[in-house]
Amino acid sequence: MTLTNFMDVFINRYACKHFDATKKINSEDFMTIMEAARLSPSSFGFEPWKFLLIENEQIKKNLRPFAWGALNSLDGASHFVIALSRKALTAESDYAKHIIEDVKGIPLEQAQKQLAFFQQFQANDFKLLDNHRTLFDWSSKQSYIPLANMMTAAQFLGIDSCPIEGFNQQQVENYLTSQSLMDDKQFGVSYMVSFGYGATERPQKKRQKMSEILQVIP
Template sequence: MVISKEQILDAYRFRHACKEFDPGRRIPEDDFSFILETARLSPSSYGFEPWKFVVLQNPEIREKLKAHTWGAQKTLPTASHFVLLFARTKQELLPESDYIQSIMKDVQQLPPEAAENKGRVYRKFLESDFKLLDREGATDDWAGKQTYIALGNMMTAAALIGIDSCPIEGFEQDPINRILREEGINDGESFHLVCMLAFGYRVREPRPKTRREMSEIVEWK
């Protein structure tokens, strides 16, 4: 089935950063599985999928996070589903790492010679094309950018089926990371927290969407 352009634009008009959800409404399991599948199918640089998604439904842990997440004071208690988005750390993304080697061999199923060639091209990208290895935190930031592709796809997919969402960066990193370590969610070695994403159903209609005109953001040369 082909979705019309107007249906897609309607979903973008429907989507907004929903700051409070109806706590009495739960997203059906098959709908949320669909949203997660759009994250899994999202594109990533070299197809290396440098992400992990933790669906946090435990109310006690949500309450602990709430104390240090000023951008989710109403969404954490009311969201039907609350997702923590993680990106892999630098050592996980080096060409010789167990993770990258496994992706090429077991997931992408590349023959040894093709994997070796891809690893060589990838190393050049890291070392000289983008110089990610020269700058502190650059590889982590790059992995985070990949994860934001999945973030956007999840929000759009949710909007297409009438589900609201809210991306959240308003949190204090140090105490949040401490809580995640204490709760056994993330030890900080292989992954770092990029952002949070809440899903549910709105309790009130948002104000009209505001955006600059197309002529202000697009140039044709």
Template sequence: MTLAKTREHVLKIANQRYATKKYDPNKHISDEDWQTILQVGRLSPSSFGYEPWRFILLKDEKLKEAIRPFSWGAINSLDGADKILLILARKDVTYDADYIQHLVAEVKHKPYSPDSPQSQHFKVFQERDLNIQTTEERFDWAARQAYIAMANMMTAATELGIDTCPIEGFNYPQMNQFLAEHQIMDPKHWQIAVMVSFGYRDQPIKPKVRQPLADIYEEI
């Protein structure tokens, strides 16, 4: 494929991606495609490589019905999407957190110390540069990164001919309480950042309407 054709393909995928409101419940994603999408999420970039996310596939039909009353934006997806993915974000990422020690020492296989240059750099980055001081601010920072993983998974899905819809239309306190009560997440460490559905649309694509590039881009 020539570079010109590659550019054309990239824009075609961007135009093909559509926030699907109606799915065909009779069509299902292959295991191979689903694992590819998950791997793309896993390989997404995160600040300092600290991966402050977790992906939960909601398969149980009783659980799906249970969240319906406080998940108005997910109703169409619950009625037809093949996959409903909950994306959690950590609320406890600090330079000296047990999670960071585990990630550095056991996943990245590097020596860990809260006094190391890397740890202290991260401490300054969070506390001074980003002015992150509270648990809620740490969650907000992690959630922004979870959205990067979601966007990458949505783009990968589109490449595979799979449709998606990002979902913020739900009551966040109720969802967090529900996930904690059902022992799906430990509220000491996690909160939900966003949901996203995957499947095959049962509706035509609407042409995208966006602001002109000149209105949103400038060079200085």
């Protein structure tokens, strides 16, 4: 891939508002998009996220009253994903131990120094242990890294996407919990994102100049 081809991915990616419901993403391409999410980096490598691929049409219908920003995606997108982020990830949590032992393959007794450093980071550097909201917000920020990677991977494959924050967070969480699709003690909803093929002309991208967003400190 040339540099021009690489930058074209970013130039051409846009938030698709209207999808062609007759066009579907093949399973291999969609799993490539999700692999971009799975391979994404996270602070301390704790991957505090989970993704729900909503294929059930009744669930999509039920989401509509409290997901106003997702209506066009629910109507036409090929794939519709809800991103969850962990609310209670701390050095003492079972999930942290799972990542250390089962994912990283490090015996827990050998990881005590790393866990102590993580606890210090949460308590002192970012003040994350004040309440569950600060813990969730930190995890949610991590979840936006795979979002960017998913959308970039999709555009590389010629697939359009739309990141969505237009929903009532509490109502969505209540509904998903009522359907046993998430545990609201462990997770909160960060965002939704849809993938498919645009049904309208691609808009011209407009952004600030580089000089407006980059300050060089010599």
